[in-house]
Amino acid sequence: MEPQLPTIKNVFVNETDDDDPPALSSQALAALKEFLEEQRQSLANHETAENGEGTLEPESEVALVTEDWRLSQFWYDPETARTLSQEVLSLCSHSNYKVACIACPTLYAYLKKIDPNISVQLLEYDKRFEQYGSDFTFYDYNQPEDLPLELKHTYQVVIADPPYL
Numbered sequence: 445m446e447p448q449l450p451t452i453k454n455v456f457v458n459e460t461d462d463d464d465p466p467a468l469s470s471q472a473l474a475a476l477k478e479f480l481e482e483q484r485q486s487l488a489n490h491e492t493a494e495n496g497e498g499t500l501e502p503e504s505e506v507a508l509v510t511e512d513w514r515l516s517q518f519w520y521d522p523e524t525a526r527t528l529s530q531e532v533l534s535l536c537s538h539s540n541y542k543v544a545c546i547a548c549p550t551l552y553a554y555l556k557k558i559d560p561n562i563s564v565q566l567l568e569y570d571k572r573f574e575q576y577g578s579d580f581t582f583y584d585y586n587q588p589e590d591l592p593l594e595l596k597h598t599y600q601v602v603i604a605d606p607p608y609l
Contacts, residue, residue: 520550528603529554535601536562544595546604547585549573565595 468476520528528551532543543564545552552566556579566576567583574580581595585606 520548520554525550525554526558529558532601532603533559533562539600541600542598543601544599544603546583546602547607548603548605551603551605552576552579565599567591567595 519525532551532555535541536543540563543555543562544567545555545564546567547569549566549568549570552564555562555564564579565581566573566579567581569582569584571582581592584590585604
């Protein structure tokens with residue numbers, strides 16, 4: 445015996461709703477096109493930022509993984525990243541301060557590009573940044589005190605830029 449579908453009664457269907465295919469508004473379409481172009485440009489920049497040895501070219505932008513809007517990730521533009529980096533470096537210039545970058549991988553990357561010897565730790569939720577090796581620590585800002593013991597009370601400079609949710 446075949447199962448029977450329930451009967452739905454008193455349902456009003458507007459015949460004109462099905463005539464037109466779904467469409468985005470002009471504003472939504474423009475925003476989508478802008479997003480897709482940014483993604484394409486980001487991928488193109490990432491591919492051209494590395495030379496044959498896998499190191500950054502001197503004048504290239506810092507290569508990061510692609511922004512993930514599902515994680516509310518928005519990387520700093522180059523001017524902002526350079527300005528923040530210079531400020532952090534000026535704070536560390538007369539001491540061997542350790543720096544923690546919480547949810548700001550762009551700053552981490554620029555700091556390492558400008559001064560590869562700086563002691564900086566990236567605390568980040570996105571595990572794609574494990575590519576930074578021991579400089580990466582998985583961190584969920586929803587559990588701010590859930591840190592490895594060796595990281596507690598270690599940093600003199602802390603920059604935090606948690607995602608806007």
